[in-house]
Amino acid sequence: QVNLVESGGGVVQPGRSLRLSCAASGFSFSYSVMHWVRQVPGKGLEWVAVIAHDGNGIYYTDYVKGRFTISRDSSQNTLYLQMNSLRPEDTAIYYCARETPGTYYFDYWGQGTLVTVSS
Amino acid sequence: QSALTQPASVSGSPGQSIILSCTGTSSDVGGYNLVSWYQQNPGKAPKVLIYGDTKRPSGVSNRYSGSKSGNTASLTISGLQADDEADYYCCSYARGTTWVFGGGTKLTVL
Numbered sequence: 744q745v746n747l748v749e750s751g752g753g754v755v756q757p758g759r760s761l762r763l764s765c766a767a768s769g770f771s772f773s774y775s776v777m778h779w780v781r782q783v784p785g786k787g788l789e790w791v792a793v794i795a796h797d798g799n800g801i802y803y804t805d806y807v808k809g810r811f812t813i814s815r816d817s818s819q820n821t822l823y824l825q826m827n828s829l830r831p832e833d834t835a836i837y838y839c840a841r842e843t844p845g846t847y848y849f850d851y852w853g854q855g856t857l858v859t860v861s862s
Numbered sequence: 863q864s865a866l867t868q869p870a871s872v873s874g875s876p877g878q879s880i881i882l883s884c885t886g887t888s889s890d891v892g893g894y895n896l897v898s899w900y901q902q903n904p905g906k907a908p909k910v911l912i913y914g915d916t917k918r919p920s921g922v923s924n925r926y927s928g929s930k931s932g933n934t935a936s937l938t939i940s941g942l943q944a945d946d947e948a949d950y951y952c953c954s955y956a957r958g959t960t961w962v963f964g965g966g967t968k969l970t971v972l
Contacts, residue, residue: 780959787865787901788908788951790961802959825965838907842949847955853906 745769745837745851752856755829765822765839765853773817776842778849779824781835784857791837792824796844807833829860866952873970879940880968884964885933892933896955899928899937902966903948910951913938923965939969947971956972 751763762817765777780793792803793811801813810826836857842848867885874880884891884899891897895915898909910919912928927938933956933971939946952964 772885778953787926787966788902788953788963790953791964793959793961798961804960844912846897847894847961848910848913848953849908850910850913854907 745841747841747853749837749839749849749856750835750849751801752858754859754861756862757759757830757860759829760825760827761825761829761858763805763826763837763839763856763858765824767820767822767839767841768840770851772815772820774844777813777815777822778840778842779813779822780840780849780852782833782838782855789835793842811835827856829858829862834858834860864962866962868964869966870965871968871970873972874939874942876942876944878942879938880942881967882939882950882952882967882969883893883938884937884954886935886954886956886962887933890954890962891935892957893924893957894955895930896966897928897930897935898953899926899935899955900951901948902951908951917948917968926933944971955970 747767750767778793794813812826814823836855838855839853841851892964899912911926916928919950925940950957
């Protein structure tokens, strides 16, 4: 079955960097579009970034553009989110989510990893 | 990239039908047939209920149905049950290859 497991969250100071990983299994990762979605605890969901199945189409929400980088390693079935210049408002649970290409919705989600940006 | 508008809370009694609304613009909800709905229970990841405005993934109860008129999408839950109590989020694909979520609606089953 489809399984997405995020890791790499933790407490980090403002201005520092963190890299999240999402290990995928149970489906054809190299043919799937992958997203990051975040959620401030107790608040709503916010879409963060998307990467096409071949890594060529990459888009971000304006709030992280220039600071975050989404990437993927299909040989390792792993999705990444490199987060630089972190701000307190980036504090959230970060979910990776799968999209079957062309469907434009998130059909499977990981359990999330919490990132806390605080001094 | 403004969030879609959802009522903060809705309540209903077991057996009733309730409708959750989601209002956007012609750049998102009204511009594409790509609204999806998610149910989220406390401490859990969201789960998709509806995609493509009206389509239901296999395994999702037919008590959940989606519709859309102009810039407003709706999720109808019929035969309300206690375990429907959760947070519900709409999401739409938007111009510029982005996705936008609503602020979420907390459903209380009385």
